[in-house]
Amino acid sequence: KEYRADPLAFVKKMYQQNGHRTHLNIFGKELFIISKPEDVVHVLKTNNNSYTKGRTTKALRQFLGNGLITNEGDSWRKQHRLIRPVMNVKSIYEIAPKILSTAIDFVPVLNSSEV
Numbered sequence: 001k002e003y004r005a006d007p008l009a010f011v012k013k014m015y016q017q018n019g020h021r022t023h024l025n026i027f028g029k030e031l032f033i034i035s036k037p038e039d040v041v042h043v044l045k046t047n048n049n050s051y052t053k054g055r056t057t058k059a060l061r062q063f064l065g066n067g068l069i070t071n072e073g074d075s076w077r078k079q080h081r082l083i084r085p086v087m088n089v090k091s092i093y094e095i096a097p098k099i100l101s102t103a104i105d106f107v108p109v110l111n112s113s114e115v
Contacts, residue, residue, distance in 0.1 A: 011024075015033065021033075068080065
């Protein structure tokens, strides 16, 4: 019930109570929330074969296609190898201000009833 009322506030509360690794059971589905960089590397890179995308992520493929966020397996590895040369610290520092600016510009849209 609390999750339905305000999902973001609920996840934030769970993070505050449980720390960097949070395990939830929402609507009968297991959900793991991680926030430490080394945990993200473990799930997305080092041990990615042990994890599969959930039904929601798979549904996003209809809108996002088979990109790094939604893809899995050999196809994901191929995409990852292609993007890796430009995803370095220098490139990220160069693009970060634009990402932040775009996110800040988008906040009013998220807060409006038009979403």
